[in-house]
Amino acid sequence: MLHLNRKTEYALLALEHMCLKEKEKARHINTREVAEIYHIPYPLLAKVMQELSRRGFLKSLYGVNGGYVLAKKASDITVADIAQIFEGPLAVAECFRDAKITCPQWNDCLIKDPFYELNRKLHELLVEMTIENLAMSNAS
Amino acid sequence: MLHLNRKTEYALLALEHMCLKEKEKARHINTREVAEIYHIPYPLLAKVMQELSRRGFLKSLYGVNGGYVLAKKASDITVADIAQIFEGPLAVAECFRDAKITCPQWNDCLIKDPFYELNRKLHELLVEMTIENLAMSNAS
DNA sequence: TCAATATAAGACTATAAAAGTCCTATATTA
DNA sequence: TAATATAGGACTTTTATAGTCTTATATTGA
Ligand code: SF4
Ligand code: SF4
Numbered sequence: 001m002l003h004l005n006r007k008t009e010y011a012l013l014a015l016e017h018m019c020l021k022e023k024e025k026a027r028h029i030n031t032r033e034v035a036e037i038y039h040i041p042y043p044l045l046a047k048v049m050q051e052l053s054r055r056g057f058l059k060s061l062y063g064v065n066g067g068y069v070l071a072k073k074a075s076d077i078t079v080a081d082i083a084q085i086f087e088g089p090l091a092v093a094e095c096f097r098d099a100k101i102t103c104p105q106w107n108d109c110l111i112k113d114p115f116y117e118l119n120r121k122l123h124e125l126l127v128e129m130t131i132e133n134l135a136m137s138n139a140s
Numbered sequence: 141m142l143h144l145n146r147k148t149e150y151a152l153l154a155l156e157h158m159c160l161k162e163k164e165k166a167r168h169i170n171t172r173e174v175a176e177i178y179h180i181p182y183p184l185l186a187k188v189m190q191e192l193s194r195r196g197f198l199k200s201l202y203g204v205n206g207g208y209v210l211a212k213k214a215s216d217i218t219v220a221d222i223a224q225i226f227e228g229p230l231a232v233a234e235c236f237r238d239a240k241i242t243c244p245q246w247n248d249c250l251i252k253d254p255f256y257e258l259n260r261k262l263h264e265l266l267v268e269m270t271i272e273n274l275a276m277s278n279a280s
Numbered sequence: 281t282c283a284a285t286a287t288a289a290g291a292c293t294a295t296a297a298a299a300g301t302c303c304t305a306t307a308t309t310a
Numbered sequence: 311t312a313a314t315a316t317a318g319g320a321c322t323t324t325t326a327t328a329g330t331c332t333t334a335t336a337t338t339g340a
Contacts, residue, residue, distance in 0.1 A: 001227030002262065005327065009233065016250045030286065039244035044329055045222060049244045050288060051172065064338025067284045087141030093149065103178035110156045110278045111149065121265055122142065125258060138250045145298060170315065184300055190317060203308025206315045227298095 007086040010048050012079065012134065013038050015057070019074040019135045028067030047084070055085055077111060080126035091127065092119045147226040150180050150188045152219065152274065153257060155197070159214040159275045168207030195225055216264070220266035230266065231257045 014034045021029060031049050035042040049068060052058045057077060058068040070077075080090065091097035093115050095106060106112070154174045161169060171189050175182040189208060197217060198208040210217075214241045219229065231237035233255050235246055246252070 001148075001222050001230055002232060003234070004141065004255075006234055007190065007328085009245070013245065013249070020250075026297090028286095032286085038248055041329060043331080046287075047289090047329095053287080057206050060177070060287060060336080062287055064285045064339065066337070068287090083141050090141055092142060093142055093188075105149070105153065108178055109153070109154050110160075111274060113277050114274050115144075118215055118269065120263060122262065125318075129254060129258065134251060134254050137253055145300085168315095172315085181300060183302075186316075191281095193316080194328090200316060201308080202306075202314090202316055204309070204310065208316090224313045 004083060005087055007044075007048050007060060008079075008083045009050055010038075010040050010045055011038070011082050011086060011129070014045065015052070015070070015077060015082070015131045015133045016069055016138070017054075018058075018068065019131050020138065026063065028061050028069055030067035033067075051085060052082075057081075064106065072089075074132035076132050077131040078127050079121060080128040083126065090123050092122065095126060144223060145227055147184075147188050149190055149217075150178075150185055151177050151222050152225060152271070153180070154185065154189065155210070155214075155217060155222070155271045156191070156246040156268065156274045156278070158198075158208065158210050159271050160278065163186060166277060168201050168205065168209055169244035170207035175271075188279045192222075193227060195222075213219060215270050217271040218267050221275075229264050232262065 017034055017037070018029050031046050032042060034040065034049075035045045047060065049060075053060045053068065053071075054072055060066070060068050060072040084090065089097050093103075093112065094117065095101055095103045095109075095112060096119050101107070154251050157254045158169050174180065174189075175200065183248060188198075189198065193200045193208065193211075196211055199211040200206070200208050202215055218251070229237050233252065234257050235241055235249075235252060236256065243249070255261045269272075
């Protein structure tokens with residue numbers, strides 16, 4: 001239960017990899033390299049990278065020696081941001097996700113207030129997890 | 141993202157309802173009553189109640205005036221327990237769910253340690269949420 | 281110049297999980 | 311003994327996730 005999906009994981013792996021290797025290699029990092037190291041299906045990771053680029057988290061470069069670099073500081077990218085892109089808004093219950101309430105239980109719901117609190121706390125946890133923090137726990 | 145499923149919600153609604161109404165009504169509470177109040181499809185809620193009974197959270201009584209009563213103290217039933225029944229073990233990433241590691245990223249995974257911490261903290265939050273606590277926030 | 285390389289984008293398929301339905305059996309009571 | 315309520319299993323529908331395929335575009339370097 002409460003599973004994050006693979007695209008989110010692939011995105012976080014790629015971003016953290018770039019945070020750790022970017023300066024060391026002093027060049028763009030391409031999708032194939034990341035896919036091979038972490039055994040991620042290339043076409044799927046490519047989609048993920050494109051989405052990150054479209055959303056302004058990566059800057060892309062075409063052609064030979066092309067690839068991506070981080071477009072933001074690693075400390076300004078959170079797991080909450082990335083998960084939101086690939087899985088939509090954080091919502092322990094569906095009534096926190098949609099603006100319009102469609103849940104038939106809503107009027108008499110006994111759990112929505114405590115669940116809203118849970119949602120808030122969980123969001124805090126995800127915001128605390130920045131790419132920089134993730135990278136620090138794996139720095140050699 | 142990080143959605144709890146409907147069966148879990150239905151189970152929690154039913155349990156909390158029973159916690160609040162059990163003493164007041166001094167009798168068993170049946171599935172139809174709960175289904176009607178909260179607008180839950182009856183056959184689906186029936187399944188949920190049966191599962192809760194099988195797992196020892198409810199005691200059942202057949203026949204006319206039959207129904208269910210709580211088999212444990214409300215303070216001893218947590219959201220973690222109930223969600224576990226209907227959605228399996230808490231696992232932010234799949235490698236925390238299965239004993240045998242099948243994830244191709246595992247060896248080089250840069251995120252599993254921080255994710256494990258997240259998983260632990262999230263579990264704490266769910267264990268703190270007992271049926272009694274839920275009921276208190278809705279007591280009139 | 282042109283072949284190789286790498287990103288960009290959209291359509292498509294397959295698989296799995298969630299949600300809901302249907303049917304039949306069994307125990308209890310008024 | 312008819313009505314009521316739990317028990318259990320099979321089944322269908324719907325939705326979300328995961329992965330694939332194809333084509334187009336920009337850049338580089340030989
Ligand atoms: S109103 Fe209650 S039952 Fe409906 S989605 Fe929100 S928390 Fe769940
Ligand atoms: S090893 Fe890493 S990528 Fe694989 S499931 Fe665990 S956290 Fe996710």
